[in-house]
Amino acid sequence: MNQSQLPPQVPIQRTRRNILAMAALVTTVVGANLAMPKSVRAANGNGNGNGNGNGNGNGNGNGNGNGNGNGNGNNQQSCFLRGTAIRTVHGDRKVEDLAVGDLVPTIFGGARAIESIQRYRHTKSDANKPWAEDVRPVRIAKSALGPDMPRADLYLTPQHALFVDGVLVRVGTLINGTTITLDAADKFEELEFIHVTLESHDVIYAEGATCETLLKAEEVPCAPLLAFNVPRARLKSRFRSAISPWIDRREHLDVVRDFLEERGIALCKQAALTA
Secondary structure (H helix, E strand, O other): OOOOOOOOHHHHHHHHHHHHHHHHHHHHHHHHHHHOOHHHHHHHHOOOOOOOOOOOOOOOOOEEEOOOOOOOOHHHOOOEEOOOEEEEOOEEEEHHHOOOOOEEEEOOOEEEEEEEEEEEEEEOOOOOOOOOHHHOOEEEOOOOOEOOEOOOOEEEOOOOEEEEOOEEEEHHHHOOOOOEEEOOOOOOOEEEEEEEEEOOOOEEEEOOEEEEOOOOOOOOOOOOEEOOOOHHHHHHHHHHHHOOOOOOOOOHHHHHHHHHHHHHHHHHHHHHHHO
């Protein structure tokens, strides 16, 4: 991603935006700690760990949840929302219409056969209540990643990784409040999420964007898999981005996030001018 052609105001805006993000992160962490019982805080202080964020697993077939989204917890997997167009060798098909054995073009392995498909549903027990936050999909707006990429709004679970700039990045890490957002999903009475698994991990095309297939337990990702696993990592990332106009020590994930945030802001301004 070429950062050298940015307008002169963008670096300063990046500093301001990341300082505000740092303040919001600190406020959230402090507030959560204050709200936590003292005994729990003490236990957490004695056993914190970073984790590796790679625990996708194989899925467990079909499942159902209710209670406005508080179901079986499978939303931590890499899934597409029902209705997503997946590219096959015979053209695009809705993810719910795919079948085992269908051939899909991939980034690393050419045309490959689908090995398995799992799906699960969440339904609302009360239509007047919003969806629980932990089942809501992330919405990647049309052209959020590049011109016509995706070519239509794309809905993924937060743990699903996009293939961007040669790396896999969990989409929940890229939420920017403009073109990549945690969607309220108010227009859906049911949320059905679908896993697509190949013989080994790879990248396929969903609404024209490059997205990972399901990463099996103990499987090595097909590309470096990046995410911020703990608040401290997010805070350090924001600090690196805040000082980058003067000392650029950003890591790959920082650069990807900054680029997509700045693209999102530019697209919103463009939309406002043409409205």
